[in-house]
Amino acid sequence: MDVKEAKAKFIESWGKMASEWGINRSMAQVHALLLISPEPLTADQVMEELDIARGNANMNIRALLDWGLVHKQLRPGERKEYFIAEKDMWTVVRQIIINRKKRELDPMLRVLDEMAGVEENCPESEHFCTVVRDIRKFSHKASQTLDSLVKAEANWFTHTFLNMVR
Amino acid sequence: MDVKEAKAKFIESWGKMASEWGINRSMAQVHALLLISPEPLTADQVMEELDIARGNANMNIRALLDWGLVHKQLRPGERKEYFIAEKDMWTVVRQIIINRKKRELDPMLRVLDEMAGVEENCPESEHFCTVVRDIRKFSHKASQTLDSLVKAEANWFTHTFLNMVR
DNA sequence: TTTTGTTTTCAAAATAAATTGAAAATTAGG
DNA sequence: CCTAATTTTCAATTTATTTTGAAAACAAAA
Known part of the structure; x- marks a missing residue:
């Protein structure tokens, strides 16, 4: 298994596990993606990577912020919001x-x-x-x-x- | 709140909690019913009490047996199966x-x-x-x-x- | 103030999960 | 081997949840 495969598998499994819990798949997949991403991502990048709709990405990023599992990062001079997962x-x-x-x-x-x-x-x-x-x-x-x-x-x-x- | 009300509320709440978990409502309600029932019940009694279909009752009783949360009880001379919840x-x-x-x-x-x-x-x-x-x-x-x-x-x-x- | 990039909302559509109920299978007794 | 009582199965239906996407709201810059 190469790294790319492994990342995809990780995201998929994290999503599957979460849905056994009553946490929806997208929320868990967004979480997984941000967890393994070394750099913060924008909502657009999340949409792109996971191939999900804007509303979905937005709502689940929001939920993850509520849960304290993801942090917002603003960059001076940029309007876009970046998101980074809590890594500890x-x-x-x-x-x-x-x-x-x-x-x-x-x-x-x-x-x-x-x-x-x-x-x-x-x-x-x-x-x-x-x-x-x-x-x-x-x-x-x-x-x-x-x-x-x-x-x-x-x-x-x-x-x-x-x-x-x- | 009288006892009858309390029992209904208990069954309802147990079902609601379980569905937050990814355990289906009926399974939890059957469990709750059997938990608070001092006597073993038949599948028919469960159907009756919870107002659910035969197949539903059957599948969920079976699942509870698998989980080790309910025990089957056979009575000599009777064909019907009785079920009693693990109380410990x-x-x-x-x-x-x-x-x-x-x-x-x-x-x-x-x-x-x-x-x-x-x-x-x-x-x-x-x-x-x-x-x-x-x-x-x-x-x-x-x-x-x-x-x-x-x-x-x-x-x-x-x-x-x-x-x-x- | 207007324009433009970005985020949020939410009704409608799609998907997934639970439930029904009738038919089939099973089992005990005659 | 039949019959009748009981349990199990499963396709169809219903219900609940998730996802989409376009429109509205918002916010920074021009």
Whole structure:
């Protein structure tokens, strides 16, 4: 496999993986392209490289900025905007955790908390209350753990955590 | 909120959360229904409760069996199959980790490993190789960590890990 | 202010994914 | 071997999501 092939394959795979996650393919492919691009790119270059429409490129670059995975770069004397991906992998992972947690876990947590109110009726539906209580406990622990993970040092995950687990 | 309402809300929310994940709504709703049902249910009861078609119920119950989140129960003298959800939350989480890892992480790992071969050409595309190497390293660590997590004791996650993180 | 290069928006079209339901396959009992 | 109950399959349909592209908005320079 030569480098050009490998780059194409990387972009394709990153896109495929993301769509297993509920993140759309274009967003992931734009991310992959910017990740492996040593220089910042303009929206036009992204459109060109990935063969996607302007609106698509624009919306997904925007989403990546929101996620903190891509940064905007302005050049003096130029009107075009350049975009460069965050290259520090720990930061990348951290931002992904933050955003997915916000989207996937937090809403469920809120629902479970609302349900805590139902516990008064528990005697009449013990099983339901037990299940909800268990899930709620677990979810809160997971939430705290992710929060701590996000606050942790860059090397913490790779060094400390792994050693503890083994 | 009374218990009936709460149950409906739980099923709905579980379904919504799952679809943010790339797991289909019906599968999650069947799971939620079986989770909060104290008694095993038949496919017909699931269809009835969730108002979904037979094929849908069947395919998703089957998927949940594959994921190890639901167990089949046969009753002597009865032809119908009964289904009951795994109620131990640690087991549930473990099975979800195993299955999502298999689906989301492992394929990417394989692609990254294939790309390791490209490293020979690295001098001519240093940046690409660095990015791939970083992601590869990180992904392998994450993979090992998840494997360890899965092997860990039931209480490990909630007790040990959390204390370590704080 | 007008022109021009650039970004953003969003309705419509295309694509992808989930769901239905009827027919086929399977299985146990007679 | 039949019959009847049950489960599985899958083509067609429906629903949801993504993508397009042209028009509008915006912003810098003339």
